[in-house]
Amino acid sequence: MRCVIARFPFHLTKSGVLESMKGVKPEQVTGESVTIGRRTYPVKQVGQVITRQDRRDFSSGEVLRAMTHLGFTCHDLPQTTAPTPVLSPLQQASAMLGAPAAL
Numbered sequence: 499m500r501c502v503i504a505r506f507p508f509h510l511t512k513s514g515v516l517e518s519m520k521g522v523k524p525e526q527v528t529g530e531s532v533t534i535g536r537r538t539y540p541v542k543q544v545g546q547v548i549t550r551q552d553r554r555d556f557s558s559g560e561v562l563r564a565m566t567h568l569g570f571t572c573h574d575l576p577q578t579t580a581p582t583p584v585l586s587p588l589q590q591a592s593a594m595l596g597a598p599a600a601l
Contacts, residue, residue, distance in 0.1 A: 501564040503549050504556035510548065512568045518548050530558050533571040541565075541572075 500509050519534045522543075530541045542553040545561035562572050585593065 499564070499567055501560075501567065503545065503560045503564060504551055506549070506551075508549060508564075510564060510568060512570070515544075515548055515565070515568060515570070519544065522547055529575055530562060531573045532562070532565045533573070538573070 499511065500507060502508070516535060519537075519539065522539070524537050524539045525543050527538055527540050531538045532541055532544050533539075534544065541558040541561045544565065545551070545556050545558070546553050548561075549556065566572050
């Protein structure tokens with residue numbers, strides 16, 4: 499498939515991407531990601547490996563679009579859970595006794 503990433507045309511195939519990513523250790527995912535094989539990679543890492551360009555030269559949207567067209571599973575930003583409130587010692591003691599704590 500022909501696609502344009504960072505204003506440069508690339509001819510990408512699913513097997514070519516699989517071969518390029520073989521042996522590449524996934525970095526920690528903090529944003530959008532792509533599942534290639536059994537591993538989940540950050541989009542910018544995939545773009546850097548397959549295009550051999552600096553990550554600042556292309557957007558994650560360009561790589562996501564190309565990977566989606568090739569049939570890879572793409573994921574949006576990871577779901578964040580609400581932070582657990584830190585209780586003061588008074589609130590902690592009140593919670594242990596079953597009484598509501600005064601704030």
